[in-house]
Amino acid sequence: MTLQEIRERTYKPVDAWWTVLLVDPLASRLVRLVAPYRWITPNILTLIASIFGFGAAACFAVGETWYLVAGGLLFHISFVVDCMDGKIARLNGTGTMFGQWLDFVLDRVRVFFIALALFGGQFVRTDDVAWLWLMAVAVFLDLFRYLNSAQMAKVRRSMKDQINAYREPLRAAQAEAAAEMGEPSSEMPEPESTPARKGSMKNRIGETLRRNRIRTHLFSGIEYEMFVFIVGPITGLMFSVTIAAGVALLAFESFLIFKLLRACQKFPGQLEAARVAYEEHEAEQNAAVPQQNAPATATVTA
Secondary structure, three states, X not given: OOXXXXXXXXXXXXXXHHHHHHHHHHHHHHHHHHOOOOOOOHHHHXXXXXXXXXXXXXXXXXXXXXXXXXXXXXXXXXXXXXXXXXXXXXXXXXXOHHHHHHHHHHHHHHHHHHHHHHHHHHHHHHOOOHHHHHHHHHHHHHHHHHHHHHHHHHHHHHHHHHHHHHHHHHHHHHHHHHHHHOOOOOOOOOOOOOOOOOOOHHXXXXXXXXXXXXXXXXXXXXXXXXXXXHHHXXXXXXXXHHHHHHHHHHHHHHHHHHHHHHHHHHHHHHHHHHHHHHHHHHHHHHHHHHHHHOOOOOOOOO
16 A cells, blocks of 8 residues: 555544644554554554553653653654554554544543653652642643533534534435436535635635645644643743643634634524524425325216
């Protein structure tokens, strides 16, 4: 299998810029090497990623300069291997529901112990309680990001499902009517679709990022962890980098929360419009049925 085929079958359409630029080029080549060996399953790669992660934690716990650098490099290797498990699952079709659970749980456990080792190690070396406060903030922000992302996805999925409960029957009816008439069916617009202003700076930037597989959410949880556990330790600027990364994460999460708020404010009107359209369609269908089933009038002659 060529490297291009692996990229086409395993790359996500859009991903975090750290993953696209600093992880995928290496991970795809490693996937090409291990893919023929079917005993190397996604779960095994998840466990290997955890081993590298705990190796990073051990280095961080020492707290000295070169151990911090080694810990940052091991954490990056851990993340590369962690990205490989999903690619192998998509490539070989060996993913399982248990594997998804294992990957999620070990990710969270790994990050917690790495944060404990990194900031706890600095507290032991300096006896400065500020490192413990920084650890609490770092762990809280990482947990908040995960919970917030999952809950926002749940809310958006719920709104979409409620609207689609009215829209899907209409789409099916339109497709059936178009098929009977031999015409292409017209898709109904999505609830949140809005016309884009062509040529605006925002749209040009967004199109450029998406063309290079980079999502517009430029500072997500991935970038946060990479800056805290790689950039900070390697540069020796752990305190300032962690604070800056936390501020950037909160800024982007606040923007996502604002977008969710706007979507929730529009939702009642969109749901009502979908309901009205559905009821009008049902009324038209019910009115057409009696006419089709009405008995023909018989003419009696003497």
